[in-house]
Amino acid sequence: MTLSKSSPFARIAVVVAACALLFGLTATRSASAESAQQFFGYSGGGTSLPASCDISHLLAKNQTLEKQLSQVNDTEQAQLKEIQTEQSNLKPGDTASGDALNAEQQQILDKAASDRAAIKAQQDAIHAATQGPSEQCKRDTIAQAIAEMQGTESFINSSAAATLAKVDAEVAKIEKLESKLQSSGVNSKDMATIKKDVAAVKAASGTLHGFFTAMSSKAAAFVSQASADPIGTYNAMQGGGGPLGGVSGGTEGAAQSLVDSFTSLINLFDTLSGSTGGK
Numbered sequence: 001m002t003l004s005k006s007s008p009f010a011r012i013a014v015v016v017a018a019c020a021l022l023f024g025l026t027a028t029r030s031a032s033a034e035s036a037q038q039f040f041g042y043s044g045g046g047t048s049l050p051a052s053c054d055i056s057h058l059l060a061k062n063q064t065l066e067k068q069l070s071q072v073n074d075t076e077q078a079q080l081k082e083i084q085t086e087q088s089n090l091k092p093g094d095t096a097s098g099d100a101l102n103a104e105q106q107q108i109l110d111k112a113a114s115d116r117a118a119i120k121a122q123q124d125a126i127h128a129a130t131q132g133p134s135e136q137c138k139r140d141t142i143a144q145a146i147a148e149m150q151g152t153e154s155f156i157n158s159s160a161a162a163t164l165a166k167v168d169a170e171v172a173k174i175e176k177l178e179s180k181l182q183s184s185g186v187n188s189k190d191m192a193t194i195k196k197d198v199a200a201v202k203a204a205s206g207t208l209h210g211f212f213t214a215m216s217s218k219a220a221a222f223v224s225q226a227s228a229d230p231i232g233t234y235n236a237m238q239g240g241g242g243p244l245g246g247v248s249g250g251t252e253g254a255a256q257s258l259v260d261s262f263t264s265l266i267n268l269f270d271t272l273s274g275s276t277g278g279k
Contacts, residue, residue: 039259041159050140055130062126069119076112080105135231142230146223153219156212164205164212167262171201174265190268197265204258 083105090098133141175198182191226233 040163041155050137050144052140053133053137058126058129062123065119065123065126069116072112072115072119076108079108083108133234138234139230142226142234146226149219149222149226153216153223156216156219160208160212164208167201167258168205170266171198171205171262174198193268194265197261197268200257200261201265204261208258 083101087098087101090101174194178191178194178198181194222233
């Protein structure tokens with residue numbers, strides 16, 4: 001079973017990784033260019049398939065069965081060829097030996113047919129098992145998604161919220177000091193950069209606050225629904241339903257803008273504060 005882009009697991013994986021995607025953008029105030037993910041302190045979650053969804057062992061078994069089928073056919077043909085040789089060497093009128101060879105030939109044909117039927121039954125069972133996720137796979141997938149969603153919700157309500165609060169506080173301080181910087185002789189180009197960066201950070205922060213609120217709500221709704229009805233939730237997501245729609249909302253650009261603009265703002269402000277004798 002492959003992890004197609006339209007599969008429920010793939011859809012869950014995308015949502016669980018929404019914050020990782022959001023914060024996986026390169027930008028910081030440091031020269032080493034730490035990631036935005038590190039900026040917000042997000043560690044992300046795993047999106048590998050549960051063991052119960054792994055069908056590689058079934059595919060390997062099917063290959064073994066194909067080899068067994070080929071061996072059955074080869075053995076049958078070899079044995080029939082021997083019978084035919086013996087039949088061609090029978091003396092005229094030796095009906096007893098002829099009857100015995102005919103009986104042996106039928107036994108060979110019957111055994112080969114029985115062996116092929118047994119192999120085909122196993123192959124049919126494997127085919128059925130690989131046409132879609134098992135009930136256990138569905139349950140395990142949703143259980144894994146619940147755990148990762150809970151981790152995402154915890155991150156949003158703690159680390160992400162705290163980081164945004166610190167960014168908002170820093171920007172508010174800088175806004176209050178704009179007049180002091182201007183009166184201290186900061187040139188118009190630098191002042192324009194400060195105003196531009198402040199506006200960009202505030203706009204991005206507003207977008208991200210909205211995203212975090214919506215994402216936290218979506219995560220809580222998913223955990224509640226999936227815990228109550230894991231199979232129903234999985235099946236609903238098979239058709240694109242469920243409580244996880246529209247969680248990203250183009251916020252990747254907001255995260256990048258916030259970190260880039262905040263980086264520029266803080267670096268410039270630190271430089272200017274030093275040249276003007278402190279904040």
